[in-house]
Amino acid sequence: MNFVIAFPGEAQPIIDFYELQKVGNQPFQNYQKDHFNLVISGMGRKKTAQAVDFLKTKNVSPNQAWMNLGIAGHGRMEIAKPFLAGKIEDDLSENCFYPPQIYDHDFPVSCLKTCSQPCSCYEPELGYDMEAHAFYSSVISVTTRELVQVIKIVSDNPTTSLTQFSPKDVPGLIEQNLKGIALLADQMEKISIEMQLEPEISNTFENVRDIHHFSSTRSHQLHDLIRQANALGLSLEEIVSIAKSAKSAAQAITSINEWMKPKRQLR
Amino acid sequence: MIDVIYLEDGVRKHPRSQKILARFPQAKVLPCKHYKEVFNPAGQSFRLQKKKPALILAKQTGKLIHPIPTSYGVGGKNNFYFSHLLNCLYDCRYCFLQGMYPSAHYLMFVNFEDFEGEIVGATQASEDPSWFFSGYDCDSLALDSVTGFADHFLPFFKKLDKAWVELRTKSVATQVLRKMEPLERAVVAFSFTPEEISAQLEHGVPSVDARIRAMAQLADDGWKIGLRIDPLIDCTDFNDRYAKLFENIFLALSEHTIHSVSLGAFRMPTGFFKKMEKHYPEEPLFASDLESKGGVIAYRQNTEKRLKNLCLDLLEKWVSPEKIFSCEV
Numbered sequence: 001m002n003f004v005i006a007f008p009g010e011a012q013p014i015i016d017f018y019e020l021q022k023v024g025n026q027p028f029q030n031y032q033k034d035h036f037n038l039v040i041s042g043m044g045r046k047k048t049a050q051a052v053d054f055l056k057t058k059n060v061s062p063n064q065a066w067m068n069l070g071i072a073g074h075g076r077m078e079i080a081k082p083f084l085a086g087k088i089e090d091d092l093s094e095n096c097f098y099p100p101q102i103y104d105h106d107f108p109v110s111c112l113k114t115c116s117q118p119c120s121c122y123e124p125e126l127g128y129d130m131e132a133h134a135f136y137s138s139v140i141s142v143t144t145r146e147l148v149q150v151i152k153i154v155s156d157n158p159t160t161s162l163t164q165f166s167p168k169d170v171p172g173l174i175e176q177n178l179k180g181i182a183l184l185a186d187q188m189e190k191i192s193i194e195m196q197l198e199p200e201i202s203n204t205f206e207n208v209r210d211i212h213h214f215s216s217t218r219s220h221q222l223h224d225l226i227r228q229a230n231a232l233g234l235s236l237e238e239i240v241s242i243a244k245s246a247k248s249a250a251q252a253i254t255s256i257n258e259w260m261k262p263k264r265q266l267r
Numbered sequence: 268m269i270d271v272i273y274l275e276d277g278v279r280k281h282p283r284s285q286k287i288l289a290r291f292p293q294a295k296v297l298p299c300k301h302y303k304e305v306f307n308p309a310g311q312s313f314r315l316q317k318k319k320p321a322l323i324l325a326k327q328t329g330k331l332i333h334p335i336p337t338s339y340g341v342g343g344k345n346n347f348y349f350s351h352l353l354n355c356l357y358d359c360r361y362c363f364l365q366g367m368y369p370s371a372h373y374l375m376f377v378n379f380e381d382f383e384g385e386i387v388g389a390t391q392a393s394e395d396p397s398w399f400f401s402g403y404d405c406d407s408l409a410l411d412s413v414t415g416f417a418d419h420f421l422p423f424f425k426k427l428d429k430a431w432v433e434l435r436t437k438s439v440a441t442q443v444l445r446k447m448e449p450l451e452r453a454v455v456a457f458s459f460t461p462e463e464i465s466a467q468l469e470h471g472v473p474s475v476d477a478r479i480r481a482m483a484q485l486a487d488d489g490w491k492i493g494l495r496i497d498p499l500i501d502c503t504d505f506n507d508r509y510a511k512l513f514e515n516i517f518l519a520l521s522e523h524t525i526h527s528v529s530l531g532a533f534r535m536p537t538g539f540f541k542k543m544e545k546h547y548p549e550e551p552l553f554a555s556d557l558e559s560k561g562g563v564i565a566y567r568q569n570t571e572k573r574l575k576n577l578c579l580d581l582l583e584k585w586v587s588p589e590k591i592f593s594c595e596v
Contacts, residue, residue, distance in 0.1 A: 086271065086297045098297065098305045100370075101271045102319040109271065109295040145308070146315040191315060197548065228554035264556040266464065266502040 001189045002055050002066045003038040004048060004139075006131050009170035010070045011040050017178050028054050035189070045114065045134035052138035063195040065147045065188035066139045069181065071170060072112065072129040072152035075122035079160055082177040083127060084184075085112040085150035090133035092116060097136045100146045103187045106180055112152060122158045147192055149184065153177055201226050204236040211240075212249040222249075225256050232263055269413070271321035272296045273305045273372070283377040284324045287413060294322075301325070306353075306370045314546040316371035317358050322413070327376035331385045335400055338595045341454070341493065341527040343398035343431060347389055350404035351376050351416055357406060357437060358470040360550055361498050364404065366539025373410060379419050386423075390430045399424070402435025402456070409438040417443045425450050433493060439473045439481035449489035454526045456493030457482045459516065461508035464500045468552060475512065479519050486524035493526050497594055498533035499574045501555060501566055510581050517585040528586055531594030532574050533557075534565035 005011040008029070014020070020031035020038055028051050029040040037059065041051030048068075077083060086109035088097040101109060111126050113119075114133035122128070132150045139148045153173045156162040174181075204226050208214075214222055229239055239256055246252035272294045278284045279298070288296060299305050302325035327350075335346040353374040354364055365371075376382075390397045401407045401420070411417050417434065421444075424432045431452040434444075444455065460468065462475040473481075486492050494516065502508065533552075535543070537559050544553045557564050565571060575593060582591060 086295060087299070096299070096304055098273065098299070100311060100316055100372075101295075101321060102315055109297070111297065140310050144312040144315065145310050146312050195312075195315075227548050231549050231551050231554045233551070261556060264554055266467065266500055266551055266555065 001036050001185055001192070002059065002064055003036070004041055004051050004055065004066065004068050004131075004135055005038065006041050006043050006048070006070050007167075007170065008040055009167055010174055011038060013171050013174040013178055014038060014069065014181075017182065030054075030058075041131065044130050045116075048131040048134040049138045052135060056142055061196065063143050063147060063192055065185070065192040066135075066143060066149075067181075067185060067188065068132055068135040068150045069174070070129060070131065070152060071155035071173060072127045073119055073122060073156040073162065074110065074127045074152075074154045075124040075158060077108070077110070077127070077154045077157060079154055079157060080173050080176060081108070081154045082180060083108045083110040083112075083152055083154070085110065085127070085132055085152065087111040088132050088136050088150065089113040089126075093133070095137075097133065097140075097145075099136065099149055102146050102191075103149075103184055105184050105187075107151065107184070112150065118162055120161060127152055127154070143192075144195070147188055147195075149188065151177075151181055151184070197227075198230060200236055201230050204239060207240050208243045208252065211243045212246070212252055214249045218249050218253055221253050222256075225253070225260065228264075229256075229260060232260070234260065234263055269294050269322045269373075270319065273299050273302070273321060273323040275302050275323070275325040276300055278324055278326050278377050281324075281326075281377050283379065283415070286415070287322070287324060287375075287377075290413065291322075299323075302374060306368070306372060306374055309369060311370050312546070313365050313368065313371045313542075320354065321372045323372050323374045324377055325374060326378045327381070331382050332389055332399070335403070338593070339529075340398060341433070341529055341592050344395045345389070345393050345397040346400065347386075347397065348400040348403040349382050349386065351379060351382060351401070351420075352405035352410060352414055354404070355406045356409035357472045359437075359472065360468040360470070360543075360547060360552055361500070361533055361535075363535055363539050365546060366535065366542040373405075373413075375410075375414055379416075383420075383423055386430065387427065390427055393429075396429045396431055396452070398431045398433065400433045400435065402433065406436050406438055407434035408436040408440055408443070411438075411440060411443050421447060421450055421453065424453060427452075435493070435495060437469065437472045437478060439477050441481045441485055444485060444490060445488055449485075449491075454491045454493040455482075455485055456495050456527075458495040458497060459512060460496075460498070460500055461502075461512045463504075463508055464502055468500070475515070479516055482516075483519040486520050490524075491526040492520060492524050494528040496578060497529055497531035499530060499578060500533055500552070501570055501574055505574065506577055506581070509578055513581050513585055522586055525586055525590060527590050527592060528582060529592040529594055530575055530578055532566050532571040534563055537562050537564050540564040 024030040031038040084107040119128040243252040332347040332349045340346040
């Protein structure tokens with residue numbers, strides 16, 4: 001689970017909740033524990049995109065969960081109310097994002113516009129922030145869109161302007177909503193794990209590749225065979241054993257294929 | 268059932284949109300300029316969206332009816348399909364929709380009247396009757412309580428002298444048909460695999476028995492019934508399982524109520540198959556003994572022939588051969 005958060009005050013409740021440890025300070029403050037990563041990006045599009053790129057280099061496995069969390073203005077919602085972004089617009093771009101809403105949660109869903117400057121004009125059904133569009137745009141190259149979500153907590157609205165808002169109140173706003181945030185993060189994390197390839201497949205693949213020299217094409221063939229054998233409920237140990245008996249990579253592929261052929265019928 | 272509705276700006280005030288929005292007052296409505304902004308982007312997961320599909324309400328433009336692939340007909344000369352809805356309530360692992368569309372959201376086109384215009388045009392273009400298949404990109408009936416498709420289109424087809432319509436379904440929500448007079452030129456076609464296969468591959472689909480009961484009721488009401496034994500799935504005990512399926516079906520139906528039976532072995536455009544395999548790498552069906560030939564992945568020719576011949580032999584006992592149609596790759 002990767003959190004990208006603009007300000008320390010927004011991040012601290014998450015750091016405390018997940019008991020994250022600081023692992024770096026440059027170029028961004030970075031916190032970590034187990035499979036949780038958090039980076040404090042700073043304000044605005046550019047820093048957010050850079051922070052995402054920074055986290056991408058630290059986490060190479062595909063289909064991880066990503067969440068952008070922070071405060072935002074809103075044209076209708078009350079102060080301290082959370083919302084999940086269902087549509088993300090940008091004041092500099094025609095391009096919109098629609099994070100697919102597949103999770104169970106109690107958050108209201110709202111449209112959100114990322115602005116270049118803090119905004120004091122509010123449209124009723126719209127939230128306002130300065131990061132979400134850049135966050136979404138940067139993350140979707142490394143994970144599926146369902147695993148990229150944006151939660152905002154309302155800090156200002158038409159009756160309480162941003163100038164009346166004290167930064168000291170930020171941690172409190174996040175803390176009030178931690179339970180819901182954690183429930184969503186938990187679902188996202190579970191789905192991310194569901195999307196990862198079973199480790200038995202990767203381990204068997206590596207084991208067999210150590211036995212013979214497989215060209216790029218044959219490596220693909222081998223990986224497909226191991227994945228298919230796993231899908232059919234066949235013994236992956238048997239595949240290693242067949243490969244050991246073979247004299248070459250080509251013969252290993254042929255022998256595994258022959259062994260699997262009569263077992264490929266649906267039960 | 269529907270938590271989020273994406274509403275295309277152009278159909279915001281359309282009466283059909285308004286009716287559907289009123290049916291789901293709790294749903295969050297998110298505006299979009301064009302449905303493609305939501306439906307088409309790369310990097311979406313069909314598999315994950317199947318957990319909770321949203322509904323998109325939009326207008327379909329361009330060509331609204333299309334010729335069906337050759338050899339997919341059931342006796343007609345002019346054959347077209349049209350899709351008021353893309354994607355399906357059910358989640359059948361063999362279904363090409365998983366490979367064809369980037370999104371699993373239900374995309375409903377509310378401009379039914381534009382479809383009607385093209386259907387009328389097609390029927391007038393030929394002296395021969397034309398067939399219109401409505402269940403290619405969706406189940407014709409499964410989401411009917413939302414779309415109102417049958418209530419709208421069946422009275423329309425009733426007025427067309429030279430048009431046949433096929434509703435293809437796995438749904439048992441047949442009340443909408445049962446309250447109408449059966450149409451002379453309509454076929455309600457039910458798809459089946461044996462129950463052991465259905466349990467493995469047809470997620471969320473009513474049981475085979477429930478579908479047979481719903482089908483028999485419609486037949487008793489006077490509707491013409493189609494049987495779509497498609498896809499045939501190679502499996503252990505193939506002969507026994509399909510024999511039992513046919514026995515259960517034909518003991519519930521009189522032969523004279525059957526308009527047509529079509530058979531087709533599992534096959535898939537290679538590009539679609541690769542996407543499906545990527546979505547469901549653990550699916551045993553995709554590890555079957557298949558081969559890629561001419562852009563299509565299918566059972567090897569001898570397997571396909573064996574499966575079809577076994578079924579044809581089994582069907583011989585129950586239905587006259589002129590009612591049986593084979594869907595080829």
